[in-house]
Amino acid sequence: MNRMIxxxxxxFVVVLAILWIFPIFLVLMNSTKSLVDFTNGTxxxxxxxxxxxxxxxxxxxxxxxxxxxKNSFSYGVIGAFASIFIAxxxxxxLVFLRLxxxxxWFLLIYxxxxxxxxxxxxxxxxxxxxxxxxxxxxxxxLFYTAICIPFCVFLLRNFMTTISREYVEAxxxxxxxxxxxxxxxxxxxxxxxxxxxxxxxxxxxxxxLVFGLILTRSESIRxxxxxxxxxxxxYFSTGVTTLMSxxxxxxxxxxxxxxxxxxxxxxxxxxxVKA
Amino acid sequence: xxxxxxxxxxxxxxxxxxxxxxxxxxSSVLYTFVISFTDWNGLTTAHWxxxxxxxxxxxxxxxxxxxxxxxxxxxxxxxFPVGLGLLLSILLQKLKGQRFFKNIFYMPYAISLTxxxxxxxxxxxxxxxxxxxxxxxxxSWTKSWLLTPTYNxxxxxxxxxxxxxxxxxxxxxxxxxxxxxxxxxxxxxxxASRFRMFWSITLPLLNPITIVVxxxxxxxxxxxxxxxxxxxxxGPYRSSETLAVTMYRESFMLFHFGxxxxxxxxxxxxxxxxxxxxxRKTIVGEG
Numbered sequence: 001m002n003r004m005i006x007x008x009x010x011x012f013v014v015v016l017a018i019l020w021i022f023p024i025f026l027v028l029m030n031s032t033k034s035l036v037d038f039t040n041g042t043x044x045x046x047x048x049x050x051x052x053x054x055x056x057x058x059x060x061x062x063x064x065x066x067x068x069x070k071n072s073f074s075y076g077v078i079g080a081f082a083s084i085f086i087a088x089x090x091x092x093x094l095v096f097l098r099l100x101x102x103x104x105w106f107l108l109i110y111x112x113x114x115x116x117x118x119x120x121x122x123x124x125x126x127x128x129x130x131x132x133x134x135x136x137x138x139x140x141x142l143f144y145t146a147i148c149i150p151f152c153v154f155l156l157r158n159f160m161t162t163i164s165r166e167y168v169e170a171x172x173x174x175x176x177x178x179x180x181x182x183x184x185x186x187x188x189x190x191x192x193x194x195x196x197x198x199x200x201x202x203x204x205x206x207x208x209l210v211f212g213l214i215l216t217r218s219e220s221i222r223x224x225x226x227x228x229x230x231x232x233x234x235y236f237s238t239g240v241t242t243l244m245s246x247x248x249x250x251x252x253x254x255x256x257x258x259x260x261x262x263x264x265x266x267x268x269x270x271x272x273v274k275a
Numbered sequence: 276x277x278x279x280x281x282x283x284x285x286x287x288x289x290x291x292x293x294x295x296x297x298x299x300x301x302s303s304v305l306y307t308f309v310i311s312f313t314d315w316n317g318l319t320t321a322h323w324x325x326x327x328x329x330x331x332x333x334x335x336x337x338x339x340x341x342x343x344x345x346x347x348x349x350x351x352x353x354x355f356p357v358g359l360g361l362l363l364s365i366l367l368q369k370l371k372g373q374r375f376f377k378n379i380f381y382m383p384y385a386i387s388l389t390x391x392x393x394x395x396x397x398x399x400x401x402x403x404x405x406x407x408x409x410x411x412x413x414x415s416w417t418k419s420w421l422l423t424p425t426y427n428x429x430x431x432x433x434x435x436x437x438x439x440x441x442x443x444x445x446x447x448x449x450x451x452x453x454x455x456x457x458x459x460x461x462x463x464x465x466x467a468s469r470f471r472m473f474w475s476i477t478l479p480l481l482n483p484i485t486i487v488v489x490x491x492x493x494x495x496x497x498x499x500x501x502x503x504x505x506x507x508x509x510g511p512y513r514s515s516e517t518l519a520v521t522m523y524r525e526s527f528m529l530f531h532f533g534x535x536x537x538x539x540x541x542x543x544x545x546x547x548x549x550x551x552x553x554x555r556k557t558i559v560g561e562g
Contacts, residue, residue: 042403086291086295093285100281100282109293116519116539118535209501229392257385
C-alpha cells in the first residue's frame with residue numbers, strides 16, 4: 001500500500017516537473033535555431049543548426065539589449081546598495097538612538113510598502129518632468145533607491161532588535177562616536193540580512209517593467225525589462241529566435257543569483273514570513 | 276523645538292529614509308487622491324467633478340469588464356497556485372530528491388514576469404500549443420488563445436500560475452517543516468488514516484502559513500500588470516484589462532489622469548482591505 005502511494009506520488013511529481021521545465025527547455029532550444037530553421041519547422045522541432053551566439057549577438061547589438069543590460073545592472077547595484085545603506089542607518093536610528101516616537105517614524109517609512117504602485121505613477125511622471133530628471137540616469141537611481149527603502153528598513157529594524165544593547169552601550173562608554181558604533185559594531189552583525197536584501201532588491205530592480213515605462217523614453221536610459229517588452233513587439237514576427245536568445249540572456253543574472261544564493265533565498269523567505 | 280534638540284542626532288539617521296519616502300510616495304498618494312475627484316487631462320485646467328470618476332468605474336462597460344477580469348484573476352489565483360503549492364509541498368515533504376524537484380518548481384520564480392509573458396506568448400502562438408492539439412487530433416480545441424476574450428485571461432493566468440506556484444510550495448514546505456511531531460505520533464498510535472491526519476492535524480496547524488500565502492496571492496493578483504501588459508496589453512479591444520492595466524491605459528495613453536487616479540484609489544482600497552489582517556499582523560503585532 002505504502003509502496004503504491006510512493007509510486008503514484010513519484011509519477012505525478014515527475015510528470016508535473018517535466019511540464020514545469022518544458023517552457024524553459026523550449027525557449028533554450030529555439031534560441032539556438034537560425035531564423036530559417038525556425039520558420040521551416042515549429043517551436044517543437046529539433047534544431048538543425050546552432051545559431052545561438054549569432055542570435056545573442058543580434059539581440060545585444062541590433063536589438064539594443066546590451067545597452068539595457070548595462071543600465072539595469074547599474075540601477076540594480078546602485079539602487080540596492082544605496083537603499084540598504086540609507087535603510088540601515090535609519091534602522092540604527094530607530095532601534096538604538098532613543099528617538100522619541102520612533103514607532104511613528106517607522107510607520108511613516110513602512111507606509112511606502114502598503115500602496116499599489118498605480119498610486120505613484122502619475123505624480124512621479126509629472127514630478128520627474130517638472131524637476132528635469134525624467135528620462136535620466138540619476139532619476140532612475142533615485143527612484144529605485146527610494147522604492148527599496150521601506151522593505152529594507154522593515155527587515156533591518158526587525159533584525160537589529162535582536163542585537164543586544166550591551167554592545168552599543170559598552171562602545172558608548174569607551175567613547176566611540178555614534179557613527180563609529182554603527183560601522184564597527186552594527187555593520188558586522190547585519191551582514192547576513194544585508195546579503196538577502198541585496199539579492200531581493202537587485203532582483204526587484206532588474207525585473208521592473210512599469211517604472212521603466214513611465215520614467216524613461218530613450219534607449220540609453222531604459223531598463224532591461226522595459227526594453228525587452230518593446231523589443232518583443234517588433235521581433236516577435238521578424239526575429240523570434242533572436243527574441244528567444246534575448247530572454248535567455250536577460251534571465252541569466254537572476255537565475256545565477258538564485259542558484260548561488262539559494263540558501264539565502266529560502267532563509268529570506270523564512271524571515272519575511274516570520275516577520 | 277525641544278524635540279529637535281533632544282532627538283537631533285537620531286533624526287539625522289532616520290531623516291534620509293523618511294524624506295525620500297515622503298517626497299516620492301506619501302506626497303504621490305495625496306496627489307493621486309486629490310486628482311481622482313477632477314477631470315484633469317494634463318493640458319487644460321482641472322475641474323472638480325466629485326465622485327463622477329468613481330461612479331464611472333461601476334457603470335462604463337470597459338471598466339466593468341476590467342473589474343470582472345480582476346475578479347477572475349483574484350479568485351483563480353487563490354485556488355490554483357495556492358492549491359497546487361500546497362499539494363506539491365505535501366507530496367515533496369518526505370520524497371527522496373526533494374531538493375531537485377523543489378528547484379524545478381521554484382525555477383520560474385527566478386524569471387521576471389516580463390520574460391514569463393514573452394515565453395507564454397510563444398507557447399500560445401499558432402505553432403505552439405495549437406500545433407500539439409492538432410497533432411493529437413483535437414483540432415476543434417485550437418484557438419487564437421490571446422485574441423479570444425476570457426480565454427486570453429485564462430491563458431495569462433496559466434502563465435502566472437507557472438511562475439508563482441513554486442513560491443507557495445516553498446512557503447508551505449517551510450511551514451510543514453516547522454510543525455510539531457507529537458500530534459502526528461499520537462494520531463498514528465490511534466490508527467488515524469493519512470487523509471484524516473492531513474485534514475484534522477496538518478491543515479489546522481498550517482493555518483498561519485496558509486493565511487500568509489493566501490494574503491500574498493490575493494494582494495499580488497489584484498496588482499497584476501506586467502504579464503498582461505506584455506502578453507495582450509489588455510486587448511483585443513480592452514477585453515483582457517484588469518484594474519492595474521486600465522489605470523495605466525487611462526493615464527498614459529488616453530491622458531484621463533482623473534479617471535486613472537480614481538481607479539488607483541479603488542485598487543488601494545481593495546488591496547488594503549484584503550490585506551488588512553495580514554498587515555495588522557506584521558505592523559501592530561510587534562509594535
